[in-house]
Amino acid sequence: MNEMPKNILFFKFICVTASSLGIDYNEVIYKKRKGALIVDTITKFLEVNNRESFLLFLNIIRQMMFESREIRKWINNNLQRIENNNLNEIDVLSLYVELDASLDEPLFYSLYLKKIKEMAEKGDIQRLSDIYNFLWGVSRYENSHKSEITIFGKDRKFFYLKKISLFALEEIENYLLNNNLMTNKDGFKNKDANDCTIVIGIGFIPGHIEATHLNYIYNISMSIKQAFANSKIYLAITGEPVVNSVYTGLAYNEKVILDFKNLWSEVNGDESFIYINRKSRINDFSEWISTISPDLFFSVGGVFKTEVCSRIVYSVHNIPVIFLPASNSNKLSFPVNGVLAANEEIYQELSNQNKIRNCFLLRPYNRTLLNDEPFSDFNIRTSIKEFVAVTVLNSNRIAKWFESLNVQEIQSLVEFLDSHKEIKLLFVGETNPERIHCIDERIKSLILQERIIIVGQVKNLRGLYKNVDVVFSLPGVTGGGGAIKAALYDEIPCICWYRNDACLHIPKVYQYNDFESLLSNIVQANADPLYRENNVRNCNELKEKVKNEESISAWQNAISVWVQSNSSFL
Numbered sequence: 001m002n003e004m005p006k007n008i009l010f011f012k013f014i015c016v017t018a019s020s021l022g023i024d025y026n027e028v029i030y031k032k033r034k035g036a037l038i039v040d041t042i043t044k045f046l047e048v049n050n051r052e053s054f055l056l057f058l059n060i061i062r063q064m065m066f067e068s069r070e071i072r073k074w075i076n077n078n079l080q081r082i083e084n085n086n087l088n089e090i091d092v093l094s095l096y097v098e099l100d101a102s103l104d105e106p107l108f109y110s111l112y113l114k115k116i117k118e119m120a121e122k123g124d125i126q127r128l129s130d131i132y133n134f135l136w137g138v139s140r141y142e143n144s145h146k147s148e149i150t151i152f153g154k155d156r157k158f159f160y161l162k163k164i165s166l167f168a169l170e171e172i173e174n175y176l177l178n179n180n181l182m183t184n185k186d187g188f189k190n191k192d193a194n195d196c197t198i199v200i201g202i203g204f205i206p207g208h209i210e211a212t213h214l215n216y217i218y219n220i221s222m223s224i225k226q227a228f229a230n231s232k233i234y235l236a237i238t239g240e241p242v243v244n245s246v247y248t249g250l251a252y253n254e255k256v257i258l259d260f261k262n263l264w265s266e267v268n269g270d271e272s273f274i275y276i277n278r279k280s281r282i283n284d285f286s287e288w289i290s291t292i293s294p295d296l297f298f299s300v301g302g303v304f305k306t307e308v309c310s311r312i313v314y315s316v317h318n319i320p321v322i323f324l325p326a327s328n329s330n331k332l333s334f335p336v337n338g339v340l341a342a343n344e345e346i347y348q349e350l351s352n353q354n355k356i357r358n359c360f361l362l363r364p365y366n367r368t369l370l371n372d373e374p375f376s377d378f379n380i381r382t383s384i385k386e387f388v389a390v391t392v393l394n395s396n397r398i399a400k401w402f403e404s405l406n407v408q409e410i411q412s413l414v415e416f417l418d419s420h421k422e423i424k425l426l427f428v429g430e431t432n433p434e435r436i437h438c439i440d441e442r443i444k445s446l447i448l449q450e451r452i453i454i455v456g457q458v459k460n461l462r463g464l465y466k467n468v469d470v471v472f473s474l475p476g477v478t479g480g481g482g483a484i485k486a487a488l489y490d491e492i493p494c495i496c497w498y499r500n501d502a503c504l505h506i507p508k509v510y511q512y513n514d515f516e517s518l519l520s521n522i523v524q525a526n527a528d529p530l531y532r533e534n535n536v537r538n539c540n541e542l543k544e545k546v547k548n549e550e551s552i553s554a555w556q557n558a559i560s561v562w563v564q565s566n567s568s569f570l
Contacts, residue, residue, distance in 0.1 A: 035074030072101035120171035212482030227555035301330030328478035375463030392483030398430035
């Protein structure tokens with residue numbers, strides 16, 4: 001089929017869709033400009049339908065834009081009609097980014113530079129924050145398992161989105177400075193940490209009890225409570241950077257919010273939780289901070305960071321901000337007064353390489369929140385003789401890890417499984433297994449034989465762990481520590497890469513340095529029941545050290561220093 005008949009068929013589809021939305025496709029302007037009808041139909045569809053329906057519709061638009069230069073031209077000539085409908089500003093920007101088909105500087109770049117300047121002149125921190133975080137929303141969605149398509153000209157557009165994001169951040173910083181909100185930092189001296197009030201701030205947490213970030217901040221809170229029983233610890237989920245976008249959608253329903261609130265009441269009693277939802281103003285957060293007047297603000301790092309709120313706490317409210325990296329890959333990008341490092345690599349990088357003061361290496365309490373439902377997604381074992389080793393890693397990093405293997409490592413993995421027919425490797429958290437199939441025919445064959453099993457997200461990790469023999473982290477990957485710590489809590493033998501997020505919780509004898517060492521440890525765990533018994537016992541002994549007086553004293557010292565800190569280092 002040549003291009004013209006396909007374009008005609010597509011335009012008929014647009015006319016039918018437009019009519020269903022109440023748009024009269026016989027209007028004069030639509031007769032003259034087909035692109036006007038396409039753009040108006042897209043924006044109206046987004047206005048009246050939910051996110052999931054719109055993304056299905058958008059798939060068709062994307063496909064036609066890829067295939068037809070004429071359709072790209074029609075749409076590109078009518079882009080500014082996007083603003084004619086009742087869409088929120090972030091969805092408007094979403095469509096500008098999505099539909100722009102120019103080969104040079106995209107229209108949204110100059111348009112939003114101007115808008116950002118106007119926002120800054122009006123002191124509209126909320127809108128500046130949304131624009132600053134928009135890049136996260138787009139890239140997060142595009143890298144997720146929910147999309148197998150790509151934005152037309154994605155790399156070029158991301159380049160300009162990054163520039164817009166940095167410009168918005170610059171205007172946020174200028175606003176804080178120009179309005180004389182950077183107050184004197186002498187107010188923290190002689191604070192008593194025994195009765196301190198602390199806020200743990202995070203932008204977003206996946207809405208289920210087994211979320212890694214939820215378990216992490218829960219354990220941090222329990223460690224603080226262990227050190228200072230009279231401390232009051234609030235949890236603030238700011239909704240940042242989950243902006244109201246076609247790419248990010250709604251954050252939580254009421255049940256999820258209530259579940260979070262009930263969980264946190266176990267830590268600190270009632271009224272110790274706040275959720276600043278996507279419809280709230282950032283000023284709501286600022287007013288809440290003024291009301292409770294905390295002594296410390298812990299800012300969780302990672303993709304769910306709450307950067308703008310952290311800047312406001314530091315600049316406006318004169319409160320020490322402590323960076324709490326959730327992973328080794330988290331980077332510091334805003335002013336802080338200290339860092340809580342949960343493993344040696346983070347500590348060395350921030351305290352020695354970056355010369356950051358008030359950086360403390362602390363081992364958090366480890367209690368993992370898991371549901372007790374049995375695992376029924378599939379049969380993990382087909383025989384009682386099988387030995388199952390599992391790794392859990394989200395965000396499709398399992399496929400990336402397989403793609404990083406060199407020829408020798410692939411050969412070693414194949415030979416390893418050929419030599420140990422009873423061993424089965426289970427990889428949890430990968431939603432695009434086809435990427436792994438394409439790496440090597442031998443890997444694909446092992447997957448088809450179910451010697452290597454690739455599955456997506458599971459929400460009953462405890463049930464899964466009851467059906468495995470050992471949990472391991474992947475070599476070269478710092479993430480996945482939350483799953484390791486969950487296994488430790490349930491007394492499952494664990495093997496850990498020496499630079500993994502969880503290495504502080506694993507005795508060094510069960511840490512490995514490279515790919516071959518991982519395979520060797522799995523073989524040993526399979527062959528020797530005593531290895532597994534000793535592993536659990538030694539990990540439990542290390543866990544008990546967290547509760548001893550020396551560990552508690554370290555937490556007390558760090559918090560006392562942070563409460564009295566009076567300068568930032570970024």
